[in-house]
Amino acid sequence: EAQVTQNPRYLITVTGKKLTVTCSQNMNHEYMSWYRQDPGLGLRQIYYSMNVEVTDKGDVPEGYKVSRKEKRNFPLILESPSPNQTSLYFCASSVDRVVEQYFGPGTRLTVT
């Protein structure tokens, strides 16, 4: 089954404790992206990747890191999480940036 998976689905952590949210797709897609979704602000793009070893900032990259060492994986790293990073995070992938993106199920992160 073609899909985008994210782990974990739910995470509660404390300020400053490094964490990684994994994202994997099995569709051989080149374009992958991370978003956060907050009430009243909608979906905002954090980082995107055009292909292996090619990543760039979206609209809200501060406090996040990403890497793309393999085509299928695009982890999101929070080196020192803060409460303002409490949000619902979505990973998405597509064959190309100008076609439909397939979204993962989301990761709900709470930073206390």
Added chain:
Amino acid sequence: GQNIDQPTEMTATEGAIVQINCTYQTSGFNGLFWYQQHAGEAPTFLSYNVLDGLEEKGRFSSFLSRSKGYSYLLLKELQMKDSASYLCAVLRGGGNKLTFGTGTQLKVEL
């Protein structure tokens, strides 16, 4: 900068037609997407417009006017399952960045 505006909420009756508008101001426009998101779920793709005009796909149609910075999503023969948030998103910045509006919450009533 970039700005995308959609109505926050809309209500319509089952079987009717509803039009959800989206206006945008952005640099480096490369196309406009519409996504549907049910509560507690991930967004799913509805349409993509890059040229002016109307794209029809079943009960859903999407229109784009690049000169006016305007798009709309038209939903016909509304069903209860169409109750969801509808997200307008602009592809910009050379076609690599996707910026979403805050979404329109549509409620379909009997």
